[in-house]
Structures are given as structure tokens and as C-alpha cells.
Amino acid sequence: MTFAQLKTCGLSRQKVLGIKSLAKQTIDKTFNPKLIDKMSDEEAINYLSQLRQIGRWSAEMILLFTYNRSNIWPIQDIGLLRAISKNYKKKYLPPEKFVSSLKKRFSPYCSVATWYLWRSIDPEPIQY
Numbered sequence: 001m002t003f004a005q006l007k008t009c010g011l012s013r014q015k016v017l018g019i020k021s022l023a024k025q026t027i028d029k030t031f032n033p034k035l036i037d038k039m040s041d042e043e044a045i046n047y048l049s050q051l052r053q054i055g056r057w058s059a060e061m062i063l064l065f066t067y068n069r070s071n072i073w074p075i076q077d078i079g080l081l082r083a084i085s086k087n088y089k090k091k092y093l094p095p096e097k098f099v100s101s102l103k104k105r106f107s108p109y110c111s112v113a114t115w116y117l118w119r120s121i122d123p124e125p126i127q128y
Contacts, residue, residue: 017052021052021053031050036067041071041072044067056076068111071110073102073111075103077114079117081093084099086120
């Protein structure tokens, strides 16, 4: 699709550039999503973060929802931080040291803990 066609879908200029870049990298094989399965979480986050428009938080969401990784602890996620504050009676933003201690406690199932913490502040079920 052309840039203009993608824009008519309601995408921002930056999103269109990101999609076009991803398509190009996939075609020229400088990005191969099949490699992600063999990577550790941190390696996959770094690999995905090299893509245009993908930062750490986006990479973690991709690993959580697309690759079903079991130990993702997205500490840049506002919802997770709000849920930790509420459930553990901590100020918002909760102390980094406390968030790190929870990661150790929940490993290797941080993704499950994240989901339950999200649900604790937004109990409406979401279809994934």
C-alpha cells in the first residue's frame, strides 16, 4: 500500500513510517520474527526495540500478548504501576526497589502476576 492509502486507514505519519519500515525490513530479511522464539526475554526486547516505533514497553507487550512469554514484568506500564500502588498500599509511583522485589517474588510467572494486577484495577474482561 502507498503512504496515502495507509494514512486513509486513520494511521498517523509516524505509524505509517513504522509499518513501511517493518515491511521493508521483513522483505529484505534484516528483521525475522521467527528468531524471537529462540531468544531470551531481554534479547527479544532489544531485538524488537531496534524496529522503528518500537520501544521497550511495546516490545514487552509484543512478548506478552503475541509470544505468550511467561516472565514479562513491564515496569514502564502505567496500569501495572497503578495496580501495584493500590494493591500494596504504596504511593504512586511505587518505589523501584519494591517493584524489583515483586519481580523476584513473581518470577518466573511475572506475566501472570501482571495480568492479575491489571485486572485488579480494571475487572472488565478483555478479549485477546
